[in-house]
Amino acid sequence: MGIKIALVGNPNSGKSTLFNALTGSNQSLKKWHDVTLDRKIGKLKRHKSARIVELPGIYSLSPHTLEEVIAREYLLDEEPDVILNVVDGTNLEKSLYLTTQLLELGMPVVVAVNMKDMIRKKGDEINIKELSRKLGCHVTEVCAVKRKGIADTTDMLIEVAQSTRRILPQHHFSVEVERALTEISMLALKTVNPNRKKWYALKLFERDKKITKKADITERTKDLIEKEVKRAEEKLGLDAESILNKERYEYIAAVVKSCYKRNEEKKKASFTKKADKLIMDRWAAIPIFFVIMSAVYAVTFPLGSFLGDWLRDVILSDGWNFLGMEEMRIPGIAGLLNTWFTDMGSPSWLPSLVIDGVMKSICNILCIMPTMLIMFILLGFLESSGYFKRVAVIFDVVFRKAGLSGISIVPFIMGAGSNIMGTVSCDLVKNDRDKKMSAVTASFMPDLAKLPFITAIGTALFDNSLLTAISAYFIGATAVFISGMFLRKTSIFSGNPVPFAYELPDYHQPRWKDVFQTVRDRCREFTRKAGLIILISSMILWAGSKFGITEGEFGFNAELPFSDSIIYLIFENISMLFAPLGFGNATASAAVFMGFFGKENITAIMSEGDFQSFAPLGAVCFMVFNLLCTPNFAVIGALKKEMNNMKWTLFAAAYQCGFAYAVSMMIYQFGSMFSGALQSEYAVYYIVGIIISAGLLFFMGLMIFMPYKDSKTLIYTFPNKKQNK
Amino acid sequence: MKTLKDVKAGETAVIKKLHGEGALKYRIMDMGINEGTQVLVKKSAPLGDPVKVRVRECDIFLRKSDMKKIEVE
Numbered sequence: 083m084g085i086k087i088a089l090v091g092n093p094n095s096g097k098s099t100l101f102n103a104l105t106g107s108n109q110s111l112k113k114w115h116d117v118t119l120d121r122k123i124g125k126l127k128r129h130k131s132a133r134i135v136e137l138p139g140i141y142s143l144s145p146h147t148l149e150e151v152i153a154r155e156y157l158l159d160e161e162p163d164v165i166l167n168v169v170d171g172t173n174l175e176k177s178l179y180l181t182t183q184l185l186e187l188g189m190p191v192v193v194a195v196n197m198k199d200m201i202r203k204k205g206d207e208i209n210i211k212e213l214s215r216k217l218g219c220h221v222t223e224v225c226a227v228k229r230k231g232i233a234d235t236t237d238m239l240i241e242v243a244q245s246t247r248r249i250l251p252q253h254h255f256s257v258e259v260e261r262a263l264t265e266i267s268m269l270a271l272k273t274v275n276p277n278r279k280k281w282y283a284l285k286l287f288e289r290d291k292k293i294t295k296k297a298d299i300t301e302r303t304k305d306l307i308e309k310e311v312k313r314a315e316e317k318l319g320l321d322a323e324s325i326l327n328k329e330r331y332e333y334i335a336a337v338v339k340s341c342y343k344r345n346e347e348k349k350k351a352s353f354t355k356k357a358d359k360l361i362m363d364r365w366a367a368i369p370i371f372f373v374i375m376s377a378v379y380a381v382t383f384p385l386g387s388f389l390g391d392w393l394r395d396v397i398l399s400d401g402w403n404f405l406g407m408e409e410m411r412i413p414g415i416a417g418l419l420n421t422w423f424t425d426m427g428s429p430s431w432l433p434s435l436v437i438d439g440v441m442k443s444i445c446n447i448l449c450i451m452p453t454m455l456i457m458f459i460l461l462g463f464l465e466s467s468g469y470f471k472r473v474a475v476i477f478d479v480v481f482r483k484a485g486l487s488g489i490s491i492v493p494f495i496m497g498a499g500s501n502i503m504g505t506v507s508c509d510l511v512k513n514d515r516d517k518k519m520s521a522v523t524a525s526f527m528p529d530l531a532k533l534p535f536i537t538a539i540g541t542a543l544f545d546n547s548l549l550t551a552i553s554a555y556f557i558g559a560t561a562v563f564i565s566g567m568f569l570r571k572t573s574i575f576s577g578n579p580v581p582f583a584y585e586l587p588d589y590h591q592p593r594w595k596d597v598f599q600t601v602r603d604r605c606r607e608f609t610r611k612a613g614l615i616i617l618i619s620s621m622i623l624w625a626g627s628k629f630g631i632t633e634g635e636f637g638f639n640a641e642l643p644f645s646d647s648i649i650y651l652i653f654e655n656i657s658m659l660f661a662p663l664g665f666g667n668a669t670a671s672a673a674v675f676m677g678f679f680g681k682e683n684i685t686a687i688m689s690e691g692d693f694q695s696f697a698p699l700g701a702v703c704f705m706v707f708n709l710l711c712t713p714n715f716a717v718i719g720a721l722k723k724e725m726n727n728m729k730w731t732l733f734a735a736a737y738q739c740g741f742a743y744a745v746s747m748m749i750y751q752f753g754s755m756f757s758g759a760l761q762s763e764y765a766v767y768y769i770v771g772i773i774i775s776a777g778l779l780f781f782m783g784l785m786i787f788m789p790y791k792d793s794k795t796l797i798y799t800f801p802n803k804k805q806n807k
Numbered sequence: 808m809k810t811l812k813d814v815k816a817g818e819t820a821v822i823k824k825l826h827g828e829g830a831l832k833y834r835i836m837d838m839g840i841n842e843g844t845q846v847l848v849k850k851s852a853p854l855g856d857p858v859k860v861r862v863r864e865c866d867i868f869l870r871k872s873d874m875k876k877i878e879v880e
Contacts, residue, residue: 141837146830175863176839320842324825327836328843367853475868479856482870581834582857584868792829 084131085243088157090184091168092177093139093512094471094587096196098122099226100168101136102596104236111603113726114138114152117798118517128236132243134166141176143183144323145292148514148578148798157187158278163243164190166235171195171208171223172588174342178334181217185251186284188277190242191219194235198225200588203352205345212341218252227590251280253333258317259325262287262310269306270299287311288323354588358472367476374469375495378460383499383530386453393452397445398437416441434628434640443620447613450502450716454608457496457503458601461510466592466600470510475584482582484566485575485790486523487516493524494562498555501525501532501713505720506608515578519566521724522734525713526561528554532713535677535684536705542693543701554709561710565741568785574733579792612719619715623649623679644687649675662771663707663743664700664750674707680714699753703746710742744778751775811860812874814848820879821845827876839863840877 089104091097101109105124112121122136137156138149145151157165167184169177174195184191193213201208214221220238224231254260263283271282274297285293286307294304311322318325360366395402400417404410416437423433464470470489477488489510497504504524511517528536533551540550569575630647632639644650653675654668665671669692676683696704712718712735722731751771754760759768814820822844825832839862840846849859849866857868 141834144833144837146833173865176865179837179839323833324836324841328841331839331841362850362853364853475852475857476854478852478868478870479854579830581831582868582870582873583831583834583838584857585838585866586868792831 084133085129085164085240086160086162087126087132087134087164087166087239087243088160088162089134089136089166089168090153090157090180091139092141092170092180094585095139095168095170095177096226097136097139097168099593099596100166100194100196100224101134102593102599103224103226103229103232104134107599109599111607116727117148117152118514118724118726119149119152126236126239128233129240132240135162141180143180143187144288145290146579147581151292151798157189162189164192164239166239167191167193168226169193169195171197171201172204172206173585174208175331175334175338178217178337179330182251182253182330182334185217185219185253187281188251188275188279190245192235192238192242193217193219193221194224194231195221196224196226198223198230199228205347207343207345209341209343213337216252216337216340218250227593253330255326255329256318258314259287259329262314265310266307270297270303284326287314288326352588354468357589358586361469361472362476371473371476374464375492378457378464379495379499382453382457382460382496382503386456387530389452390449394445394449397441397448430640431628431638434638435624438628438640439621439624442624443617446620446716447609447616451605451609453500453503454506454605455601457507458604459597461492461496461507462597462600463592465510466590466597468587468589471584471586475586478582478584481566484523484563485516485519485570486562486566487511487513487520490516490520490524493520494527494559497524497527497529499530501527501529502716502720504529505717505724506604508724509604513580515575515580518725518730518734519569519575521721522569522737523562523565525717525738526565526710527558528709529681529713531681532709534682535688535708538685538688538690538693539696539701539705542690543696543698550705554705557706557709561741561745564782564786565737568782569737571785571788571790576790576792578798608720608723611723612716615719615722616716619679623676644672660707662750663746664703664754665696665707670696670704674711677708678712678714681708684708697757699750699757702753703750706749707742707746710738710745712738744782747771748775748779808878809880810875811846811848811869811877811879812871814846814879816848816850816858819845819847822877823880824878825876826878827873831873832876835869835873835877838867839865846879 089097089101101122101124104126106127108127108130109122109124112123113119114121119138120136124134126132126134135156137153140147140150140153142150143154145154165184165187167181169181181191181193195208195210195213208223210221210223220242222231222235222238224235255263263280266283266286267279270286271279274282282293282297286297287310289311299307314325315322320328361370392402396414398416399414400420401411401413404412419437420433423436470492473491474488477491481488481490492510493504493507496507501524504527505521508517508521508524511520528551532554536551536554537547540547544550626649627644627647628640628642629638630636630642630651632642632646650668650672653672657666657668657671660666660671660674669688673684673687676687693701718731718735721734722728725731725734751768752775754768755772759765762768811820811822822840822842824842825835825840844862847861849861851858852868857870858874859866859868861867
C-alpha cells in the first residue's frame with residue numbers, strides 16, 4: 083500500500099489550489115457518500131504512489147456541522163499516514179486553531195503555511211523554524227497560486243509519512259483540565275490507541291455525543307467522567323467546550339506572538355480593499371452584480387444555443403451550409419445514413435431506430451454541452467476570483483428565510499435561461515443543505531424553453547403575452563420562496579444546521595488551468611450521471627410516438643400521426659388525472675407528458691385552437707402546472723448530478739410535480755367557486771376538490787408560519803469504510 | 808443585556824458571554840470569538856445585514872439575528 087495523505091484546512095485557505103498544485107492532472111472528482119460535498123482524490127505529481135484526499139473545509143474537529151463530521155470521521159477511520167494542514171499565513175491565529183486540534187489527534191501533521199507572497203507584500207515576517215518548534219510538527223511555506231514550495235512540501239510529506247517517530251502535542255491545557263483528562267483516560271480509554279488517547283479524552287471532556295457513543299462506556303463511568311468535567315467547569319467558570327476553546331486560543335496567541343512579526347507601518351490599501359469598496363458598496367453592489375450576471379447570461383445562452391443548433395444540424399439534418407454559403411453544402415450524418423439505409427434496402431423501422439431513436443438521444447445530450455461548457459467557464463472564472471463569496475454575503479438577507487444561500491441567486495438567474503443550467507449551476511452553492519434546496523427550487527423559474535407555451539397562452543386567451551410572461555416569472559419566484567420556507571421546516575432540511583460566520587478571501591486572478599479542471603470535472607460528472615437518464619427517456623419517447631395504431635392495426639409506423647401513437651392513446655384514458663386542474667382532455671394531458679421531454683414540445687402538439695378551447699381558468703392552471711413541474715428528463719439527470727443520491731433525486735422530482743399539481747389544483751378549485759361551478763351537475767366533485775385544496779392550503783400556511791429551529795443533532799452518519807472507497 | 812448588535816459601527820466591544828446553543832455558538836467560538844475577546848464592529852453588507860466585524864486580525868460577517876446572542880460588556 084502506498085502512502086495516504088489527508089489534506090485539511092479552513093475554507094478559503096487555498097486548499098483546492100494546493101491540491102491542484104500537488105497533483106496536477108492526476109486527480110478525480112467524487113462525492114462524499116450520499117451527500118453533495120466534493121471529494122477530490124489524487125496522486126502526488128512528484129511521488130505517484132502517494133494518494134491524497136481533500137477533506138471538506140473546516141474550522142474545527144467538533145461534531146456540529148456536516149463538513150466537520152465527515153472530515154473527522156475520515157481521519158479517525160482511515161488513519162492517514164500524514165495530515166497536510168493548509169494554513170492561511172495572513173490569518174495565522176484563526177487557522178492554527180484547527181492545527182492544534184489536528185495535533186491533539188496524535189497523527190503526523192505537516193503544516194503548509196500558504197500565501198507566502200501575501201505575507202511578504204504586507205511587510206510581515208513569519209519565522210517558520212520557530213513555528214515548527216512551538217507546534218512540534220513540520221512546517222513548510224508555500225504559495226499555492228504561484229506553485230511555489232510544492233517540491234519541498236512533497237518531500238516533507240513523504241519523509242514524515244515514512245518516519246516512525248511518535249507525535250507528542252506540545253500544547254498543554256491548564257492544570258484543572260489536564261487533571262480531568264488524565265482521570266478520563268484512566269476511567270474509559272484503557273484500550274484506545276495510545277496516540278489517540280489525548281484526543282478521545284478531550285472529546286469525552288467536551289461531552290461530544292458522537293464519541294461518547296463510539297467509546298462504548300458504561301453508565302457508571304459516564305457519571306464519573308461527568309463529575310470530573312463539572313469540577314473543572316466550576317473551577318474555571320465556563321462550560322467545557324468554551325474552556326478548551328479559550329485555552330487553545332491563548333496558546334495560539336502566544337505561538338503567533340513568538341513567530342510572526344507584523345509590519346506596523348501604515349500600509350497602502352490592498353487591491354481587495356479598494357475593489358470591495360466598490361463591489362460591496364451600498365448603492366453599487368446590486369447594479370454591479372446584475373451587470374456581471376447579464377453579461378454571463380448574454381454570452382452563455384445565445385452562443386451556447388447557436389453551437390448546439392449547429393451540432394444538431396451536423397448530426398441530425400440532411401445537410402447544412404458551411405458559413406451559411408449555399409455552395410458549401412455539407413451533408414449531415416443523419417442524411418448520409420439515411421441514403422445508406424435506403425441503398426441497402428433496409429426495413430423502415432431500422433433507420434428510424436438508429437436516427438430518430440439512438441442518434442437523436444445522443445444528440446440531446448451533446449447539444450446541451452456547448453451551453454454548459456460556456457456557462458461553467460464563465461462561472462468558474464467568477465467563482466475562483468473570489469467574487470461569488472461576496473455575492474453570498476450580499477444576498478444572504480434575501481434568501482436565508484427560504485433556507486437558501488445568498489449565492490443561490492446565480493442558479494436562479496441561470497435557471498431563467500435554461501432549467502438544466504440552473505440546476506447544474508447549483509454547484510456554486512458549497513453547503514450541502516443549501517445546495518439541495520437550490521436544486522429542488524431552481525427549475526421553478528420560467529426558462530427559454532417554457533416561454534413558447536407561456537406566450538401562446540398569453541396571446542390565445544389574454545391578448546397579452548408580455549404580461550402573461552411577466553406573471554410567469556413572478557409565479558416562479560414566489561414558488562421558490564414558498565417552497566423554501568416550508569421545506570426547510572421539514573426534518574430532512576433542518577437536521578443539518580449551517581451556521582453563518584463568513585469570511586471573505588482576497589480577490590485573486592484565477593488560474594485558467596484550475597478553472598478548466600473544474601469545468602472538465604463538472605461536465606464529465608453531468609454526462610456520467612445524467613447521460614443514461616436522458617438516453618433512456620429519449621428512447622421511450624421514440625418508441626411511444628412511433629408505435630401506435632395504423633389502420634386498425636398496432637405496429638411501427640415512421641410517419642405515425644401523434645394522435646394515433648401509444649402516448650396519445652394512454653393519455654386519452656388517464657386524462658381524468660388532470661380534471662381537478664381544469665384541463666382533463668387528451669391533447670392537454672398528452673402535451674403535459676410530452677413536456678417532460680422538453681417544454682418546447684407543448685407548442686408543437688397544441689395548436690392555437692387547442693389553446694383557445696381552454697376556459698381562462700383552465701389555461702392559467704395549465705400554464706402554472708407546466709411552469710412548476712419538473713421541466714424535463716435532462717433536469718432529472720442534472721438533479722442526480724447535484725444530489726449525488728437517487729432518493730434525493732426522486733424526492734426533488736416528485737416534490738416539483740407534486741407542488742405543481744397542488745398549486746394548480748388550488749387555483750382551479752378556488753377559482754371555480756366564483757364561476758358558478760357549484761350550481762352545476764358536478765357540484766359534488768367541486769366540493770370535494772375545494773375541501774382538499776383548502777386542506778393543502780392550510781397545511782402549507784402552517785408550515786410557512788411555523789417558526790424555524792435548527793435541529794440540535796446532525797442527522798448524517800458517516801458510512802463505514804467500504805462505502806466511501 | 809447589551810449585545811453585539813447594539814454596538815455601533817466603528818466601536819469596539821469586549822465579549823462577555825455567548826448565548827444560544829448548537830452549531831452556531833460553536834462556529835462563533837471556532838472563529839475565535841469567546842469571553843474576553845475584543846471585537847470591532849465594521850460596516851454592514853450592502854443590504855444592511857450581515858455585518859462585518861473584526862476579530863483577531865480577521866474580518867468576519869455575522870448575521871444580526873446571531874449577533875443578538877452575543878453579550879458584550
